[in-house]
Amino acid sequence: MSHAFRTLLRKVGSGPHTSQDLTREESAAATRMMLLQEATPAQIGAFMIAHRIKRPTGTELAGMLDAYDELGPKLQSIGDRPVFILNAPYDGRDRTLPLSLVTALILLAADLPVIQHGGDIMPTKEGVPLVTLWAGLGVDWSRLSLSQVQDVLERTGMGFVYMPAHFPLAQALVEYRDQIGKRPPFATLELIWSPYAGQSHVVVGFVHPPTEGMAQAAFVLRNTPLYTTVKGLEGSCDLPRERTAILGFSTPLPDSLERLHLHPYDYGMGGKNVPLTSPAAAVEAMLQVLQGKPSELRESVLWNAGFYLWRGGKAETLTEAIALAGQLLDQGSAWQALTRLRQATSAPCPV
Incomplete structure (x- = not known):
């Protein structure tokens, strides 16, 4: 048993009246001990559920990011x-x-x-993960080493950090989510993490x-x-449309x-x-959008992609950005981006 971890566990797990927030340094230490399995399984599970009940603070999340x-x-x-770091809940969509x-694209x-980053089907939601949908588009991130993903990023501008292969220390903690039946604060951490050493725009x-x-x-x-x-x-x-x-x-x-506040009806x-x-x-449905076919999904994509093109400085106004997104679809530029990704990931450079 880790006596150092027990001290931190007692701080967050003492109940609504006596529990205490961790300092940034303490939160980083607790996260480090969980990732390295220096804490026992009982301690890790207890910490996760106690931390969820208490709710993490921004200071604690900063410490967790330090450990990551x-x-x-x-x-x-x-x-x-x-x-752009386009974050998404690791337990998927349903x-x-x-x-x-x-x-x-x-x-x-x-x-x-x-x-992007994520894992496989994960508790508690067990929704469809992004890596599954990318594989359906012909881009299999799960078979690449981190160095191969780096090569793909350099060649195409796109990368995906796949937790089971690239972050096994964090993957080892996934089973606790199923056992405690709730999303732990790690699920919040994943929404704000940037696995990139350069300048990033975290979404x-x-x-x-x-x-x-x-x-x-x-x-x-x-x-x-x-x-x-x-x-x-x-x-x-x-972005929602309704x-x-x-x-x-x-x-x-x-x-x-x-x-x-953006009202989608104001922009059609x-x-x-x-x-x-x-x-x-x-x-x-995604392939049809990439092939320029009209659909309800195309409208959702235009709204979403237009916003990020505008946020990325590619257009002066959101209206112009939405039009640009349509042009990149209709001219086949987004399809060409998918083609380059397929080629880069199907024949990656050797490790």
Whole structure:
């Protein structure tokens, strides 16, 4: 048993009246001991559920990110341009069709690099993970080493950090999610993590407003200069079409968040979010969009990709950015980006 870990466990697990928040250094130490399995299984499970009940603070999340930076994988810088980190809940989607895959291809076509990360089917939601949908599009990230992903990133502008292969220390903690039956704070950590050593534009999806506040506090402590928060579909960074998109932008003032409400009907983009019926149907729908065919999914993609093209500085106005997204689809540029990704991942450079 780790006596050092027990001390930290007692702080977060003493109940609603006597539990205490960890310092950044203590949170980093606790995360490090869990990742390295220096804490016992009983201690890890107890910490996860106690930390969820207490709720993590921005300071604690900053410490957890410090430990991830120390022990986790990092793709190396590919230049001075900020890379979009399109984060998504690791336990997947089960109601709405993910937009971030086609969005990423449109961003690549506009010369905006993108990194995603995630794992396989995961508790507690056990929804469809992004890596499954990428494989359906002919891009199998699961078979690549981290150095091969680095090569693909350098060649195409796209990378994917796959937790089972690239971060086995974190993968070893996944089984605890099933055993405790709840998302632990690691699930929040994954929404704000950037596995990239260069300049990044971190996009954080959230459902509950406190998550956004915790993320902002962690970014301020870690001097993260560029980030966007999105009250998105199922906690992802996909903008909704049936309601106002609630967004937050980082500002030069450390404790300030620029708030933006985007009404899709103001841009002719209102409608229903496309349901996720099956991975195969989702892949087929995405391929049709990439081939320039009209559909409800195309409208959702235009709304989502247009926002990120605008946020990435590729258009002066959101209206112009939405039009640019349509051009990149209709001209086949996004399809060409997929073709390059297929070629780069099917014949990767040797390890």
